[in-house]
Amino acid sequence: MADPELFELSIAEAGRKLRDGTVTSAALTEDALARIAAVDPKLNSFITVTSDRARADAAAADAAFAEGIDKGPMQGVPYALKDIYDTAGIRSTCHSKLRVDHVPAVDSVVETKFKAQGAVLLGKLATHEFALGGPSFDLPFPPARNPWNYAHIPGGSSSGSGAAVAAGLVRMAMGSDTGGSIRGPAAYCGTIGLKPTYGLVSRRGVFPLSTTLDHCGPLSWTVEDCAITLQTIAGYDALDPASVDIPIPNYLDGLDRGVEGLRIGLPRHFFAKAEDVSPEVIAAIDRAVATLTKLGADVEEITLPDYDLFNACGRIIMYAEAYAIHEQDFQTRPLDFGLLTYLRMTLGAFVTATDLHQAMRLRRELSHAVNLKFKTYDALITASALVPAPAFADLPRDAPPTMPVQTMPFNITGNPAMSIPTGFSSSGLPLSMQIVGRAFDEKTVLRIGAAFAGATGLSKRRPALVS
């Protein structure tokens, strides 16, 4: 096994060591590659490990440091990408038979930003097929597993991203989130997972699932690393129709300000009244409320529209938009999709134009209702997942599983939302909650997350990685 200490360095800590010369990018990279080789055969988080590229990136970063060149906080830091992000010259499969040999000629915008800072690409990560269908056993690559217990799922669709970060194979991995695909894996794997505001991070070069709901964002072990990553990837892209041209703040500035005086709304009915919610999830959020209150925040219970309305609205939109993207393949080679993808995505063929329009009208109402709360509150907190990560054995293999997560509302509204660990279940699996902010106010979300994580110290506990 590789050096047991290097992988535990955060991006911020590794960055300081890279700059004071006490560690090299080559050492971080070799440690990560050795750890991937040792751990990933059971975890299945990587589809492609880009060892040669990683070593070349690391050598270039070390050479830059030696010459006094500093391109930014990701210089020399290993990272990985969900395999729906285009990487020039490196296959980008979407975990699907339909794109198993697809090698893009051009990088996704996010990848260009990491490249520009001299970061080190370790590889491409497992996902649910086309960020929708899974966990599946009939695809070209096996499903990723949960490093806290390999018999359990890591969540999806950014399954490899959550698993790889939690297992300490990489400090930060990019995911995408259409109905919770960053926050779900973050919740099940006990990592930080941020879905930024719609329009803040370019989606160009990332294979779409549902264009009006898709968001790109990081999964990381610490809130600070999440902020560093967001600083790297946020920004206007004229060629992404959803991109918004706004000034990008310094996300690290004020991260340690605490929560004193902040007003936080708690739509407790969302999760407390949900069918099949785990009492452990509720208890952990109640403890989180007590912690935030003790830190000086004013947490008040609020009411939002019924969760079922958010869920219906989001699913109708997602099915319709996803099916439209894949319509031709569904008509000509439908059986090349994995079974679960087929069964979920085909539903888009049954959504009528009126259904979709009604969903978009409801979307406006729901967005209005949520954003009205932000006139009073600085942030909201609610559940991410309603239960700890389910076991593979408890999921049907011939029908789409129902994932008990409550993340869709903020894909509909576009508000930033971050999943953060709140504790552990009696079975040793992570529990979590979401922190939701005003549009483009990631700073407050990160600030609350940093204060809460600092108070709980939950990031000190790592998976034992035992079968």
Next chain:
Amino acid sequence: MPETPDEAALALEFNVLAKRAGLNIPEDRKAVLFEGFKDLRRMSALMRQPRSAADEPAPTFSILSVTRGL
């Protein structure tokens, strides 16, 4: 809210919409897909709530977002 059709009517609707979409659904997948379709119909009905004609959809895209990259 419209009345929920019975099982036979839903099955007919399912088959017509599949045909309209150009889908040839394998027999061994029809039953599971039909269950998904019924859930979709439930969600579709749930969204039908009183609204005025002035209630516009979201997001409302700006023409600038279409032309700015040209």
